[in-house]
Amino acid sequence: MAGSLLASKPTPAVTPSPVPRRGRLRRALSDRRTRFGLLNAAPVVVYLLILFIYPIFSTLLLSLKGEEGGWTLHWYADAFRGANLEILLTTLRISTETSLLSLVIGFLLAAAVSRLKPLWAGLVMLVVIVPHFISALVRTYGWIILLGEHGVINNALTDLHVPGAPFQLLYNELGVVIGTTSVMLPYTVLLLYAVMRGTDRRLLAAAAGMGAGRLTIFRRIYLPLVAPGLVNAGILCFILCLGYYLTPALMGGPKQTMVASLIDEQVMRQNQWNGASALGIILLLLTFAGLLLLRLVKSLGDAARKRGAAS
Amino acid sequence: MPELDVMTERQTPAADSPPGTGTGKPLSVTGLRKTYGGGVTAVDEVSMEIAAGEFVTFLGSSGSGKTTTLMMIAGFCEPDSGSIVVGGRDVTRLAPQKRGLGFVFQQYLLFPHMTVWENVAFPLQLRDIPKAELRRRVGETLEMAGLSGMARRRPRELSGGQQQRVALCRALVYRPPVILMDEPLGALDKKLRDQLQTEIKRIQRELGLTVIYVTHDQEEALVLSDRIAVMRDGRVDQFDTPRELFERPRTPFVADFLGAANFLAGHVEEQTPDHTLVRLDTGGLLKARPQTAQAPAQTPRVRAAVQPGRLGLCPAGQGFCTGTVETVTYVGTLVRVTVRPAGGADTEPVRLELPAGRAPAPGERVGLTADPDDVSVFPDSVSAPELGVPAPEQGR
Numbered sequence: 001m002a003g004s005l006l007a008s009k010p011t012p013a014v015t016p017s018p019v020p021r022r023g024r025l026r027r028a029l030s031d032r033r034t035r036f037g038l039l040n041a042a043p044v045v046v047y048l049l050i051l052f053i054y055p056i057f058s059t060l061l062l063s064l065k066g067e068e069g070g071w072t073l074h075w076y077a078d079a080f081r082g083a084n085l086e087i088l089l090t091t092l093r094i095s096t097e098t099s100l101l102s103l104v105i106g107f108l109l110a111a112a113v114s115r116l117k118p119l120w121a122g123l124v125m126l127v128v129i130v131p132h133f134i135s136a137l138v139r140t141y142g143w144i145i146l147l148g149e150h151g152v153i154n155n156a157l158t159d160l161h162v163p164g165a166p167f168q169l170l171y172n173e174l175g176v177v178i179g180t181t182s183v184m185l186p187y188t189v190l191l192l193y194a195v196m197r198g199t200d201r202r203l204l205a206a207a208a209g210m211g212a213g214r215l216t217i218f219r220r221i222y223l224p225l226v227a228p229g230l231v232n233a234g235i236l237c238f239i240l241c242l243g244y245y246l247t248p249a250l251m252g253g254p255k256q257t258m259v260a261s262l263i264d265e266q267v268m269r270q271n272q273w274n275g276a277s278a279l280g281i282i283l284l285l286l287t288f289a290g291l292l293l294l295r296l297v298k299s300l301g302d303a304a305r306k307r308g309a310a311s
Numbered sequence: 312m313p314e315l316d317v318m319t320e321r322q323t324p325a326a327d328s329p330p331g332t333g334t335g336k337p338l339s340v341t342g343l344r345k346t347y348g349g350g351v352t353a354v355d356e357v358s359m360e361i362a363a364g365e366f367v368t369f370l371g372s373s374g375s376g377k378t379t380t381l382m383m384i385a386g387f388c389e390p391d392s393g394s395i396v397v398g399g400r401d402v403t404r405l406a407p408q409k410r411g412l413g414f415v416f417q418q419y420l421l422f423p424h425m426t427v428w429e430n431v432a433f434p435l436q437l438r439d440i441p442k443a444e445l446r447r448r449v450g451e452t453l454e455m456a457g458l459s460g461m462a463r464r465r466p467r468e469l470s471g472g473q474q475q476r477v478a479l480c481r482a483l484v485y486r487p488p489v490i491l492m493d494e495p496l497g498a499l500d501k502k503l504r505d506q507l508q509t510e511i512k513r514i515q516r517e518l519g520l521t522v523i524y525v526t527h528d529q530e531e532a533l534v535l536s537d538r539i540a541v542m543r544d545g546r547v548d549q550f551d552t553p554r555e556l557f558e559r560p561r562t563p564f565v566a567d568f569l570g571a572a573n574f575l576a577g578h579v580e581e582q583t584p585d586h587t588l589v590r591l592d593t594g595g596l597l598k599a600r601p602q603t604a605q606a607p608a609q610t611p612r613v614r615a616a617v618q619p620g621r622l623g624l625c626p627a628g629q630g631f632c633t634g635t636v637e638t639v640t641y642v643g644t645l646v647r648v649t650v651r652p653a654g655g656a657d658t659e660p661v662r663l664e665l666p667a668g669r670a671p672a673p674g675e676r677v678g679l680t681a682d683p684d685d686v687s688v689f690p691d692s693v694s695a696p697e698l699g700v701p702a703p704e705q706g707r
Contacts, residue, residue, distance in 0.1 A: 203423075206414060206420040207422075208408045209386075209387070209412065210482075211434060220433070225423070
């Protein structure tokens with residue numbers, strides 16, 4: 001799909017007038033630049049076919065095959081039934097919670113960093129990003145040590161005689177959200193930081209000069225200017241969370257099983273490739289839905305603004 | 312909008328007055344001073360009274376303190392000492408949003424996510440103006456600037472000149488007591504600049520706005536201003552009408568910066584209530600207008616300043632100076648002529664601007680004359696006319 005798009009790109013440039021289809025193709029191919037372009041595109045096309053198109057289509061086929069051959073949709077029906085449906089909904093819920101939390105924390109962090117001098121900003125960003133070079137497994141165990149019943153945090157809270165301590169911070173939804181948020185945070189911070197750095201702070205001063213208070217400036221000027229970044233970061237976070245496996249598996253309880261864990265179980269324990277494929281395809285479709293939502297929000301926002309201008 | 316506690320104390324008497332009755336307020340600045348880290352004094356004891364409805368320009372080269380002074384009036388920068396009073400209200404320590412002033416910046420600074428209409432409506436929305444009133448005023452303002460057809464466009468869809476007009480509308484629409492403009496036309500080309508100058512001046516007159524305008528462009532300052540404050544090294548050299556600045560410069564810097572004056576070295580030979588006689592180094596005797604208090608009767612060395620356009624030609628041997636015509640350049644209706652004075656070995660050539668019909672030929676020997684009233688005399692504290700160097704206590 002992407003490959004053919006790439007390959008056909010130079011074609012419109014050399015066909016300015018409506019010529020019959022075959023003639024157009026021949027003329028396009030007779031152009032040296034087009035042929036050269038096709039040659040250049042070939043490695044990418046091959047790469048995508050082998051590593052992208054083929055696996056997706058074979059997964060799709062697998063998910064549509066019955067146990068005794070023939071086509072069936074019952075793997076999908078299974079995915080949307082009983083415990084599986086619950087897992088699907090849990091996945092959506094945890095992904096949403098994680099996205100929102102990492103958006104909020106990421107926003108605060110990025111807003112703070114974007115006000116720092118470049119040197120300090122670079123340093124803080126390094127602190128945010130470097131942990132990502134460490135294996136996610138190690139980091140997750142780090143969290144487990146911190147959050148455990150006799151972990152650093154609970155010990156500190158107990159010593160401070162905080163009522164209710166020690167808290168259950170692991171093997172429940174809170175644990176999963178803490179863990180996945182820490183994994184997603186660098187993405188939101190990076191995306192938001194880029195948008196905020198690109199925002200002209202003098203616009204805020206201009207609004208202040210006109211008499212706008214801090215809250216108004218934030219609501220009417222700053223937030224709309226960084227909104228595209230917020231939407232992008234939120235959706236990216238959500239999509240990454242959907243298929244995330246490690247942290248939920250290690251830090252969650254039985255109620256926090258996510259789709260990735262379910263796939264793992266079906267493949268590793270039940271040798272049930274068809275059902276796993278169906279779940280994989282559902283995840284892919286959810287991802288597409290997320291992207292579609294992004295577009296929809298964008299165009300809705302534009303339309304609303306146009307209507308606002310018209311009134 | 313509950314968060315706008317700022318707005319409750321805003322005075323809006325001007326908001327309802329029809330155009331032409333004068334929405335501007337007087338502004339007075341006293342002993343304003345700003346020193347940056349490292350002991351650099353950006354603004355040094357600047358004081359001035361600006362009347363309601365007056366168009367005042369801060370003119371100076373970069374680093375003269377003009378923008379810093381403006382920023383202090385705006386509230387974006389706090390003065391070390393001194394006070395700023397707008398329409399009788401001391402605003403020296405107020406945040407910019409509480410001063411209620413208007414701004415036009417060189418970089419337009421329109422809100423990119425809003426349409427032209429929304430940009431102009433924004434300051435009115437902050438003031439909780441009723442919807443019908445808001446619509447009428449935004450419409451009127453846009454119409455005045457010739458932007459009625461652009462209301463729904465985004466700033467990035469407009470040209471630079473149009474964007475700056477929107478910025479101007481946004482500053483005008485809430486009728487602020489004083490509008491501050493920081494080189495608003497600096498990013499535009501010459502033709503557009505001329506056009507917008509005329510428009511800014513027209514709107515300012517119609518609405519009776521008090522405008523403080525910052526520029527380094529002398530011509531722009533002369534065209535627009537009722538009065539100009541010529542700034543140098545954080546001080547105001549002279550604050551006067553364009554005509555006074557031109558004809559009665561109080562410092563050599565002003566004479567040079569505004570009129571590109573010729574400076575002729577010499578010494579005072581005679582001083583009477585009617586005139587001052589200066590014996591030039593080239594031998595001639597130049598009659599100047601009588602000098603005021605700071606006149607350098609005791610200072611032996613002086614510099615006489617005459618604008619190129621105020622010099623005339625006469626037969627050689629007459630006038631205050633005789634010399635040889637070096638270059639003749641046609642500039643439309645004018646000719647620019649340089650004359651190398653005889654007798655002075657390494658004196659600068661004298662520059663003249665004459666009507667095109669009276670051009671001499673290069674190599675011709677001519678005499679130079681000047682009306683005594685057009686000649687200013689300054690004490691020669693520095694030997695050569697090095698104008699960047701501050702002369703002690705001139706014009707202050």
